[in-house]
Amino acid sequence: MTKRSRRIAILAAALALGASAAGLAIVALGRSVAYFYAPSDLAALPSPPGGTIRLGGLVAAGSILHTDDTVRFTVGDGAAEIDVRYRGLLPDLFREGQGVVVEGRLAEDGALDASRVLAKHDESYMPREVAEALKEKGLWREGADPQTP
Amino acid sequence: MLTEFANPEKFERIARIAGPAATVAALACAATGLYFGLVASPPDYQQGDTVRIMYVHVPAAWLALFAYVFIAGASVVGFAWKHPLADVAAKSAAPIGAVFTALALITGSIWGKPMWGAWWAWDARLTSMLILFFLYLGYIAVWEAFEDKGRAARIAAIVATVGVVNVPIIHFSVDHWSSLHQKASVFRSDGPTIDPAMLTPLLIMAAAYMAGFVGLLIASMRNEIAARRLARIEAARPVSEVLLQ
Numbered sequence: 042m043t044k045r046s047r048r049i050a051i052l053a054a055a056l057a058l059g060a061s062a063a064g065l066a067i068v069a070l071g072r073s074v075a076y077f078y079a080p081s082d083l084a085a086l087p088s089p090p091g092g093t094i095r096l097g098g099l100v101a102a103g104s105i106l107h108t109d110d111t112v113r114f115t116v117g118d119g120a121a122e123i124d125v126r127y128r129g130l131l132p133d134l135f136r137e138g139q140g141v142v143v144e145g146r147l148a149e150d151g152a153l154d155a156s157r158v159l160a161k162h163d164e165s166y167m168p169r170e171v172a173e174a175l176k177e178k179g180l181w182r183e184g185a186d187p188q189t190p
Numbered sequence: 191m192l193t194e195f196a197n198p199e200k201f202e203r204i205a206r207i208a209g210p211a212a213t214v215a216a217l218a219c220a221a222t223g224l225y226f227g228l229v230a231s232p233p234d235y236q237q238g239d240t241v242r243i244m245y246v247h248v249p250a251a252w253l254a255l256f257a258y259v260f261i262a263g264a265s266v267v268g269f270a271w272k273h274p275l276a277d278v279a280a281k282s283a284a285p286i287g288a289v290f291t292a293l294a295l296i297t298g299s300i301w302g303k304p305m306w307g308a309w310w311a312w313d314a315r316l317t318s319m320l321i322l323f324f325l326y327l328g329y330i331a332v333w334e335a336f337e338d339k340g341r342a343a344r345i346a347a348i349v350a351t352v353g354v355v356n357v358p359i360i361h362f363s364v365d366h367w368s369s370l371h372q373k374a375s376v377f378r379s380d381g382p383t384i385d386p387a388m389l390t391p392l393l394i395m396a397a398a399y400m401a402g403f404v405g406l407l408i409a410s411m412r413n414e415i416a417a418r419r420l421a422r423i424e425a426a427r428p429v430s431e432v433l434l435q
Binding site: 045048049051052055056058059060062063067074075076077079097130131132133134142157158159160161162163164165166167168169170171172173 | 232233234235236237241244265266269270271304305306307308311312313314347348351352353354355356359366367368369370372373374375378383384385387388
């Protein structure tokens with residue numbers, strides 16, 4: 042083994058160590074790396090998680106209901122839906138069909154009492170006119186990809 | 191070929207022209223890109239004018255990753271082939287990459303507040319990007335920790351090689367885990383999801399950042415080479431001369 046190939050081997054070993062450390066961390070962290078649960082993930086769990094959780098999905102059409110200082114809406118991912126109750130300021134992008142991430146606790150009745158609502162932006166960028174044109178042609182897909190893992 | 195460029199005289203000859211040329215190109219691209227990005231391009235259908243933050247945020251994030259890969263590559267050449275100019279290149283790229291990373295984090299935060307409703311979220315993309323920033327700081331610290339530059343270069347090279355595993359994690363973080371950060375809009379298998387009216391200024395800005403990186407890198411490398419030469423001259427001075435000072 043020449044000195045140079047020994048040095049290359051040292052770097053390869055360093056890279057392999059780094060990669061396996063990262064790989065083990067990723068496997069060990071598993072689901073907890075995900076920022077939120079989709080409604081169908083929650084439905085698939087054997088028992089509802091306690092404590093603060095995050096739920097991500099689309100705000101269901103026609104589900105937004107403002108009463109006094111509380112807003113109620115439904116977050117769905119096409120397979121399951123969960124009702125959300127929230128008091129507080131909503132982000133600008135919040136509306137029907139929008140992808141949102143809701144932070145809060147699951148109540149006894151299966152609804153989520155939210156303490157924070159974040160709007161999730163999707164990866165499409167276009168001028169208003171293009172969006173209008175797509176809507177006219179019927180090619181529009183409302184809302185963001187809920188990114189079910 | 192490697193030994194050709196190992197010669198600092200030859201590097202200096204090329205760098206004297208290439209460095210300022212890259213800086214001029216960066217300024218020209220930045221002026222064009224900022225005009226199209228901030229004035230001539232349309233507002234986004236959802237984000238309105240906030241989309242314009244993208245033109246400084248996205249290229250900063252790209253260059254933050256590129257600079258780290260560059261450091262890792264230069265480190266391998268410097269470590270395995272004992273190429274001092276590669277060590278100088280790796281060392282000089284680190285502060286530039288760190289600044290790009292900080293810029294991506296800060297502009298992202300400014301975008302996140304009006305769009306998401308939060309300055310920061312501990313999702314996979316934001317967290318892995320913050321780790322990249324710490325990797326840069328660690329890498330810079332290793333260089334400063336050792337008096338002997340050859341020794342510092344060897345240890346820094348190993349640190350850079352271990353840290354490079356974070357780069358693919360950052361890139362795929364938005365695909366593998368559900369994250370608050372949106373998925374990739376440009377580097378994706380089914381083509382960009384950005385309208386050409388917005389993609390064009392973005393790519394011009396990316397060229398500006400890239401040229402800026404090259405210009406700063408060359409200037410920083412020339413500084414480093416000059417500093418090392420000066421240190422050698424200082425060290426070679428006779429003791430009597432030092433004592434008289």
